[in-house]
Amino acid sequence: MIEWVHPGLIFILGALPIPLLKGRWRQAYLLLPPIVAFIDLLAISKGAFGTQPYSAWHFPFLDYELVLGRVDMLSMVFGYIFVIAAFCMILYALHVESGGEHMSQFIYVGSAIGVVFAGDLFTLYIFWEIMSIASMLLIWFHSGRGSREAGFRYIMWHLFGGIVLLAGIIMYIGSTGSIAFNAFSWGSGIEYLPSYLIFIGFILNAAVPPLHAWLPDAYPEATMVGGVFLSAYTTKSAVYTLVRGFSGCEILVYLGTVMAIYGIVFGILENDIRRSLAYSIINQVGFMVTGVGLGTFLALNGAIAHAFVHILYKGLLWMAAGSILFVTGRSKCTELDRYHKAMPWTFIFFTVGACSISGFPLFSGFTTKSMTFAAAAEYYDIIWLLLTLASVGIFLHYLDLFEGIKFPYYTSASERGHIKVGDPPINQLLGMGLTAFLCILFGVYPAPLYNLLPYPVDFVPYTIPHVVSTLSQLSFCGFAFLLCLPLLKRTDTISLDTDWIYRMGGKKFIWFCKEPLPNFARSVDNGLKRLIAFFTVFGINPVTGTRIGVAKVGLTLLKPFVSDYWWRLYRHFERDLEEVSRRPIEAPIERVPLATAVLIILIFFVLYLIVYLILGLIR
Amino acid sequence: MVKITKKNLFLAFYICLLACALAELFVLLILHPQTAFWWEEIPEFNAIYGFLSCAILVIVAKALGYWLKKDEDYYKKICGAEERGVRERDD
Numbered sequence: 001m002i003e004w005v006h007p008g009l010i011f012i013l014g015a016l017p018i019p020l021l022k023g024r025w026r027q028a029y030l031l032l033p034p035i036v037a038f039i040d041l042l043a044i045s046k047g048a049f050g051t052q053p054y055s056a057w058h059f060p061f062l063d064y065e066l067v068l069g070r071v072d073m074l075s076m077v078f079g080y081i082f083v084i085a086a087f088c089m090i091l092y093a094l095h096v097e098s099g100g101e102h103m104s105q106f107i108y109v110g111s112a113i114g115v116v117f118a119g120d121l122f123t124l125y126i127f128w129e130i131m132s133i134a135s136m137l138l139i140w141f142h143s144g145r146g147s148r149e150a151g152f153r154y155i156m157w158h159l160f161g162g163i164v165l166l167a168g169i170i171m172y173i174g175s176t177g178s179i180a181f182n183a184f185s186w187g188s189g190i191e192y193l194p195s196y197l198i199f200i201g202f203i204l205n206a207a208v209p210p211l212h213a214w215l216p217d218a219y220p221e222a223t224m225v226g227g228v229f230l231s232a233y234t235t236k237s238a239v240y241t242l243v244r245g246f247s248g249c250e251i252l253v254y255l256g257t258v259m260a261i262y263g264i265v266f267g268i269l270e271n272d273i274r275r276s277l278a279y280s281i282i283n284q285v286g287f288m289v290t291g292v293g294l295g296t297f298l299a300l301n302g303a304i305a306h307a308f309v310h311i312l313y314k315g316l317l318w319m320a321a322g323s324i325l326f327v328t329g330r331s332k333c334t335e336l337d338r339y340h341k342a343m344p345w346t347f348i349f350f351t352v353g354a355c356s357i358s359g360f361p362l363f364s365g366f367t368t369k370s371m372t373f374a375a376a377a378e379y380y381d382i383i384w385l386l387l388t389l390a391s392v393g394i395f396l397h398y399l400d401l402f403e404g405i406k407f408p409y410y411t412s413a414s415e416r417g418h419i420k421v422g423d424p425p426i427n428q429l430l431g432m433g434l435t436a437f438l439c440i441l442f443g444v445y446p447a448p449l450y451n452l453l454p455y456p457v458d459f460v461p462y463t464i465p466h467v468v469s470t471l472s473q474l475s476f477c478g479f480a481f482l483l484c485l486p487l488l489k490r491t492d493t494i495s496l497d498t499d500w501i502y503r504m505g506g507k508k509f510i511w512f513c514k515e516p517l518p519n520f521a522r523s524v525d526n527g528l529k530r531l532i533a534f535f536t537v538f539g540i541n542p543v544t545g546t547r548i549g550v551a552k553v554g555l556t557l558l559k560p561f562v563s564d565y566w567w568r569l570y571r572h573f574e575r576d577l578e579e580v581s582r583r584p585i586e587a588p589i590e591r592v593p594l595a596t597a598v599l600i601i602l603i604f605f606v607l608y609l610i611v612y613l614i615l616g617l618i619r
Numbered sequence: 620m621v622k623i624t625k626k627n628l629f630l631a632f633y634i635c636l637l638a639c640a641l642a643e644l645f646v647l648l649i650l651h652p653q654t655a656f657w658w659e660e661i662p663e664f665n666a667i668y669g670f671l672s673c674a675i676l677v678i679v680a681k682a683l684g685y686w687l688k689k690d691e692d693y694y695k696k697i698c699g700a701e702e703r704g705v706r707e708r709d710d
Contacts, residue, residue: 261676268680269687377655384656385668392672465652472639473669479636480673487681493688503694 004044004057004069007037007079008117008127011086011110015103027094027427030102034087037113041079046071064179067119073454074304078116078240080452081308082109084438085232085315092319092431093225101141105229108134112233116240120179121169124241128165128205132158135234138226139218147221153499154218157204161211165201168194184245199246205238206289207282208255209262213499215282216266220274220331224322227274231281231318232311239288239307248295253376256293257383259286260390267397268488269495273321273331276401277314280357283390283397284310290387291372294379297455302371305449309364309442313356316435320350323424323432324405333404333490345423349432354398356439359391361470364439367446367461370470374459392477399481404490543592544580551577640666 014033021029059066086109096102111134114127132155139151172194173179184195200211207215219230246252263283270276284306291303323346325331352363359365369391376384423429442449450457481488538545554573562570643665646652658664690696 264676265680265683268676269684381656388668389672389675392669393676396673396676463652464650465646468639468642468646469665472643472663472665473672475632475636475639476666476669477673478632480670480677484674484677487677491688492691494691494693495684495687496689496693497687 004071005040006057006068006114006117007040007083008110008113010037010040011106011113012130015106015110018102018106019099026099026102030090030094031087033106034083034090037083038080038087041076041083044069044071046073046076061122064120064122066123067180068114068123069117070119070181071117073452074240074243075116077304077308077452077454078236079113081311082113082116082233082236085311085435088312088431088435088438089225089228089232089315089319090431091434092228092322092428094427094431095425096223096225098141101138101223101225104134104137104141105225108138108229108233112237115237119181121172121181122179124181125162125166125169128201129162131234131237132162135230138230139222141226142221142223150218150221153503154214157211157214161201161204164197164204168197168199168201172198181244183247186246186249199249202238202241202245203255203289206235206242206285207238208259208285208289209282210498212259212262212282213497213502216270216275216278216497217499219278219281220272224325228315228318228322231277231314235281235285236307236311239285239292239303242289242292243300243303247292247300249293252289252293253380253383254293256286256288256290257386257390259283259289260387261393262286264390264393264397266495266497268400271332271404271490271493273324273333273401273405274318275494276333276397276404277317277321280317280394280397281314283394284314284357286390287369287372287387290383291375294372294375296375296378298371298378298459299375301450301453301455301457301459302368302373302375304453305368305371305446306365308449308452309356309368309439312435312442313353313364313439316349316432316439317353317357319428319432319435320346320353323428326428327424332492333401343423345429346432349436352436352439354402356443358395358398358474359470360474361443361462361467362440363443364441364446365443366470367443368449370461370466371459388473392473395474395477396481399478400488403485403488544583547576547580551580 010033014036017029018026057068059068090102090105093102093105108131111127111130115124115131118124118127136151136155136158139147139154169179172184175191175194184198186192186195204211215235219227222230242252260283263279263281263286267276267279267283270279288303288307288310291299291306294300321331324343327343327346356363356365359369373384373387373391376387446461450459534545534549537548551573555570555577558566558570558573640663643663647660647662654660661667
C-alpha cells in the first residue's frame with residue numbers, strides 16, 4: 001500500500017509520454033496529470049513521508065534520509081495553487097505544437113511542487129536546480145538571438161544562486177549536523193554565515209533588488225506560453241521557502257517594501273507589455289516578502305494568500321499579453337493600437353486581471369493583500385505608508401498599460417479604424433476564462449482560501465471603512481493619472497536596470513581581455529625576448545654585447561635631447577650599433593692588448609685594497 | 620439610454636470621485652472606525668494620499684526615465700564588429 005504519491009513526480013513522470021502522442025490525443029493527455037495531481041492532493045494525509053524505513057518513499061542518501069514529502073498546511077496551500085494554476089495554464093497552452101515545450105512546462109511545474117514538498121535541504125536543492133533548467137528551456141524555446149542570450153544570462157544568475165544555496169546548505173549541515181529544512185537561525189555575526197548564504201539563494205529566486213535583473217530581462221523573452229508558467233512558479237516557490245526558513249526576519253520587511261515600489265516605477269517606464277508585467281511581479285512579490293518579514297500569523301497568512309491569488313491573476317495577465325502577442329505578433333505598446341475591438345474577450349480578461357491586481361473590492365487582490373497591510377499597520381508606520389503608495393501605484397501602472405495598449409476607455413472603433421484580427425483560439429479563451437473566474441471567486445467568496453491557510457484567520461476584508469478607503473484611494477489615483485497623462489507618453493525605448501552593470505561590465509571585460517591584456521602580454525614578451533637576446537650575445541662575445549648594450553641604452557636615453565649639440569654623440573652611437581649588428585656575433589671585433597688587461601687587473605687590486613682599508617677603519 | 624461618449628464617461632468618473640469623497644467623509648464622521656495611525660483621522664486622507672501617491676510615482680518614474688530610457692538597440696550597439704557578423708549570420 002503506497003501511503004503517498006508525490007504530486008510533483010506525477011508531473012515530471014507525466015512529461016515522458018508527451019513526445020509519443022500526437023494531435024488530439026496529446027491535447028487530451030496533457031490535461032490528465034494536473035487532474036490526477038489534484039485528486040492526489042485531496043487524498044493525501046498530512047505528515048512527513050520518507051523517514052520510515054521500508055516504505056516506498058524511503059531514500060537514504062549519504063548518511064541522511066531524504067524527505068520528499070513533508071505535508072503540512074503550508075506546503076499544501078502552495079501545492080493546491082501550483083496544481084490549479086498548472087491546469088489553467090496547460091489548458092491555455094494546448095494549441096502549442098512543440099512537444100519539448102510541453103515537457104519543459106511539466107518538468108518545471110513538477111520541480112516547483114517538489115520544492116514545496118521538500119522536507120530536507122538536499123531534496124530542496126535538487127528540485128531547485130531542475131526548476132532553473134526547465135525554466136531556462138521555456139525561454140530558449142522562443143527561438144531567436146534575444147531569447148538565447150537572455151536564457152544564458154538567466155541560467156547564469158540561477159546557477160550562481162544555486163551554488164550560493166548549496167554552499168550555505170553544506171555549511172549549515174556541517175554546523176548543525178541536520179539536513180531538515182526548517183526555520184534557520186538568524187542574527188548578526190560570522191556564525192550565521194550558512195543562514196546568510198541560504199538567504200541569498202532564496203531571495204535571488206524571489207527577485208529581490210539588486211538580485212532581480214534576471215526576471216525582467218528573461219521573462220519577456222520566453223515563449224508566449226512560457227511566460228505564463230514562469231510568472232507563477234519560480235518566484236512563488238521562493239516565497240514559500242522564505243516563509244518556511246526566514247519568517248519574521250526583519251530585513252525582509254525593508255527589502256519587500258523596496259521591491260514593491262521598485263516594480264511600479266520601472267513598470268511605468270517600460271514599453272513592452274510583457275516586460276512591464278515582469279516588473280509588476282517584482283512589485284507583487286514585494287508585498288509577500290514584506291509579509292514574510294513581518295512574521296506574525298496575520299502577515300504570513302496575508303503573504304501566502306496573496307501568493308495564492310497572485311499566481312492566478314498574474315497568470316491571467318500574462319495569458320492575455322501572450323494572446324495579444326499570439327494574434328498580433330507584437331508586444332510593444334507603441335506598436336499596439338486599434339486591437340481592442342477585435343479581441344474583446346482577451347481585453348475583458350485582461351481587465352479582470354488588472355482589477356484583481358489593483359485590489360478592487362470583489363476581486364481577489366482585495367481580500368488577500370489587505371491582510372499584509374493590516375499586519376504592517378501593527379508595527380511600522382512609514383512602511384505602511386510606502387506599501388500603500390506602492391499598492392495605489394499598481395492601479396496607476398495598469399491604467400498606464402491600458403493607455404499604452406489603447407484600451408477603449410474613451411476611444412471608439414470608428415475613430416481609430418478597424419483591424420481584422422479575432423480573439424485567440426478557444427483553448428486560450430477557456431484557460432483565461434477559468435482563471436478569471438477563480439480571480440473573481442476568491443474576491444467575492446474568500447472563505448475557501450482562508451480555510452486553506454496554515455494559521456487561523458481572524459480577518460474580515462469587507463468592512464465599510466476598508467471598502468471606502470480602498471475605493472477612495474484608487475479613484476483619486478485614477479484622477480491624478482488623468483492629470484498626469486501627458487507625462488506618461490510611451491516611448492519606443494528600453495530602460496536600464498541593474499543588468500546594465502553586468503551586461504556593460506561583461507562587454508568591457510571581454511574588450512579588456514581582447515585589447516589591453518594581450519598588448520601588455522606582448523610587450524612583456526618582447527622585452528624578455530630582447531633581454532634574452534642581449535644575454536646570448538653577451539655570453540658569446542662580451543665585448544660586442546657591451547657595445548650593443550651601451551649603444552642601445554645611449555640611443556634610448558639621448559633620443560629626447562637630440563639637438564645640434566648632442567647630434568654628433570647620437571650619430572656615434574647609431575653608427576656603432578649599425579657596425580656591430582653587421583658583423584656575426586662570434587667574430588671578435590678587436591683584440592685587447594696585453595697591457596690593457598694588466599691595467600684592468602691592477603685597477604681591481606686597487607679597488608679591493610680601498611674596500612679592505614675602509615672596512616678595517618669602520619671596525 | 621445614455622449614449623457612451625467621451626464626455627459622458629468623464630462625467631460618470633467625476634460623479635464616482637465625488638461619491639468616494641463623500642463616502643469617506645461619512646465613514647470618518649459617522650462611523651468612527653478604529654484607526655491605526657493619526658493621519659487616518661485627517662478628513663479625506665485616502666483621497667489625498669491616493670492622488671499624491673500617483674503623482675509622486677509618475678514624477679519619480681519620469682525623472683528616472685531621463686537617465687534610464689535608452690534606444691531599443693542600446694545593448695546591440697555596444698557589441699563589437701565581430702559579434703555583429705555573428706548576428707547577421709544567425710538572423
